[in-house]
Amino acid sequence: MCLLCIAFASWVLKTADPQSGDAWKAVLLANVSALSAIRYLRRYVKGEIAASEKKPNLKTLCYS
Template identity: 90%
Template structure:
């Protein structure tokens, strides 16, 4: 999903005509998409870190 938002933001900026007075809308849309992707990634990383900390680690030496 994040990659889709970033790709969409990039596409919007590439296809926007800077000569048109409504170009600010395209820039705003691209920025919102990019910020949403960044927020999602940060939340996902925090969740992954929390779940990896909760998993019990077996530190006992194995018997051979």
């Protein structure tokens, strides 16, 4: 999902005509897509960290 957003933002910026008056819309859309991808990645990483902390450590269970 996030790679798709980043690819879309890159494509929008490459195909936008910088001389047109609507170039700011393309830049805004690309920035929103990139920020959305970054927020998604941050939530995913935090979820992975929380899930790994909840798992019992097998070494401590075996050697206790």
